Structure formats: C-alpha cells, structure tokens
C-alpha cells in the first residue's frame with residue numbers, strides 16, 4: 001500500500017487525510033500541536049466555550065464546498081445550520097444602527113425604505129450581489145479541469161468581470177465609494193462583518209488603534225456554548241503584526257491585561273452594565289496563534305485579497321519536487337475553511353490521477 005504523509009493537521013491536512021484514507025492510501029498526519037484543527041479551534045473555560053474561528057461557513061446548502069463538508073462528515077444529518085435573518089448590525093460612534101439582512105431581497109427593501117432617493121443605486125448594487133452569488137468554486141484542481149469545465153463558468157463570470165472592470169476594484173469599500181450614494185447614511189455602509197460591528201475608529205484596545213472598529217459575536221442562540229441562562233461573547237479586532245512580533249515576558253502579559261480592560265469597556269458601549277455579569281475572560285492574540293499553529297505573522301485566512309491577486313492562486317506543486325504537494329489557506333487570497341478543505345481534496349485527486357486510480361469521494 002502506498003503511503004501519504006501529511007504535515008499539519010489543520011483543516012487542509014485533515015481533509016487530505018480523509019480523502020487519502022478513503023482512496024486506500026496508508027495515511028499519516030504529523031501535527032506539531034497536541035490537538036488537530038489548526039486555526040479552526042475552540043477551547044473551554046469553566047463551562048464556557050470560546051470559538052476562535054468559525055463565525056461564517058461557506059458551503060452549507062449546495063455546491064462543491066457543500067459536497068466536501070458532507071463527504072468529510074463536517075455536516076451530516078445531525079448538524080443544525082443556523083442562517084440568521086440579520087447578518088450583522090453596524091453601530092457608529094453616535095449609536096446609530098444599521099442592519100445587514102442575510103436575504104438580499106429583504107435588505108434591498110430595507111435600504112430603499114430608509115433611502116428612497118437612492119433606489120436606483122440600491123437596486124444596481126443588489127443586482128450585482130445577486131450576480132456574484134451565482135459564482136461557484138471549481139470542483140476539480142486546475143490540472144484536472146477540461147476546457148469544457150472552464151467554458152461552463154463563462155456565462156456566470158462574464159457579468160462579474162464587467163462589474164470588476166467598471167469599478168476597477170473588488171474591495172467592498174471602494175465598490176461602495178464608487179456607487180455614489182446620495183444618502184449620507186448609506187455612504188457609510190462598511191464591510192463584510194459578523195453580527196454586531198462597531199465602526200468607531202478613534203479608540204484603542206491595548207496598543208492597537210481600531211482602524212476598522214471591532215466586532216462582537218454573541219452566541220446566545222447556541223445553548224452548547226455556555227451554561228444555562230448564560231452566553232459566550234467573542235469580541236474581535238484586527239491588529240498589525242508589528243505590534244506583536246517583539247512583545248514578550250511582562251510586556252506581553254500586561255498587554256493582554258490592558259486588552260481585557262479595554263475590550264470590556266467596548267462591550268459596555270453595546271451592553272451597558274455587562275461588566276458585573278462577566279464570569280470568565282480569555283484573551284487570544286496573534287502570538288497565541290503562532291505558538292499553536294506556526295502560522296506566518298499570526299495571519300488569518302492567508303493572503304489579503306486585492307485587485308492584483310484576486311483571481312490568482314498558487315500551484316499545488318513546486319517544480320522539481322515530484323512527490324510533494326501543498327494544500328491550505330495560503331494557496332488562495334482570502335483563504336478560509338472551504339478553500340483549505342478543498343485543496344486537501346484536490347491534492348488527493350492529483351495523487352490518484354498520477355497513480356492511475358479512480359478518485360473516490362465516498363466509501364465504496
């Protein structure tokens with residue numbers, strides 16, 4: 001039996017391991033941490049579960065990503081998928097609230113209600129979003145795609161290319177700026193953020209100036225996250241690596257304490273009076289991430305997507321390294337769980353092709 005050795009038991013490594021085992025390879029995963037999962041992890045403190053990673057998951061209804069979650073048993077009959085009616089609530093420094101609904105039709109209606117003078121622009125934006133939602137990831141790695149596979153995506157991709165060409169960029173903010181909303185309130189619609197996002201920019205958490213504000217995810221809808229009648233809340237903010245790379249010893253400990261204090265103050269702005277009800281606090285930093293997973297610069301999701309790299313991906317193989325394949329979030333800009341799992345599958349598809357075996361995605 002041929003052997004597949006996988007370095008790293010993150011989502012990509014685990015996916016590769018599952019498909020390799022399914023396809024009859026003697027499979028071994030070497031993981032440097034004491035638990036598998038890599039950046040997709042959670043931990044418990046006094047009965048409260050802190051979910052470090054998952055706040056959205058692409059591929060919960062259909063398509064190639066969904067197939068992977070089913071084939072690897074991430075999603076099965078027992079899994080409950082919660083599609084929130086409201087995707088996020090945005091709050092500015094004056095306490096004004098703005099909602100993003102998960103359903104585009106619902107959101108379009110809401111936007112037109114609050115800014116009828118922008119009806120045309122809103123309809124245009126929502127139409128662009130509907131077109132973008134039709135994009136499906138490729139099921140096969142580039143090396144195994146037929147010309148027909150590439151041709152099939154043209155009707156879906158063409159309108160998207162037109163949008164990108166017209167607006168020049170793919171980032172949410174620049175797209176928004178170019179839409180030219182008349183209504184001041186709509187001009188400030190920010191980003192793709194989860195649940196509650198405070199866009200106040202002029203404050204700090206620890207040493208970090210909040211350039212993009214902070215987001216708060218309240219898991220009160222999920223009884224598995226905390227003891228009865230209680231909840232777990234995760235507050236996230238982005239912090240540049242340069243603030244962390246040389247931080248150690250007492251300075252690091254003090255920074256974590258300061259973050260705890262400032263973060264609780266931030267929570268007070270959303271849930272006044274919450275401080276006295278907080279039972280457990282834990283602070284994870286980019287250095288925590290590096291310590292447990294070795295990820296470069298404490299980054300999440302690999303490369304930051306930009307106009308230049310958006311349509312590019314790295315090859316799964318390196319020249320001259322015959323039996324070596326790469327999988328994981330760093331192969332695509334904007335990584336994340338689905339591409340990580342997908343590249344694990346792709347690698348095994350390539351190995352099967354090389355070994356002249358029929359690739360199996362389910363146990364026969």
Ligand SMILES: Cc1cc2nc3c(=O)[nH]c(=O)nc-3n(C[C@H](O)[C@H](O)[C@H](O)COP(=O)(O)OP(=O)(O)OC[C@H]3O[C@@H](n4cnc5c(N)ncnc54)[C@H](O)[C@@H]3O)c2cc1C
Pocket residue numbers: 007008009010011012013030031032033036037038039040052053054055056057058289292293294295299300301302327328329330335336337338340
């Ligand atoms: C805070 C946060 C929130 C996120 N939220 C989301 C989200 O909501 N949705 C989403 O889709 N994605 C999210 N992501 C991104 C997602 O978690 C990652 O893209 C994905 O888990 C990466 O998987 P991976 O297998 O490519 O890499 P990793 O998770 O980094 O796995 C690599 C593994 O290899 C191991 N390893 C490294 N070097 C060695 C070595 N030399 N020897 C042995 N083992 C080694 C590491 O310990 C690790 O287990 C989030 C990430 C973070 C940090």
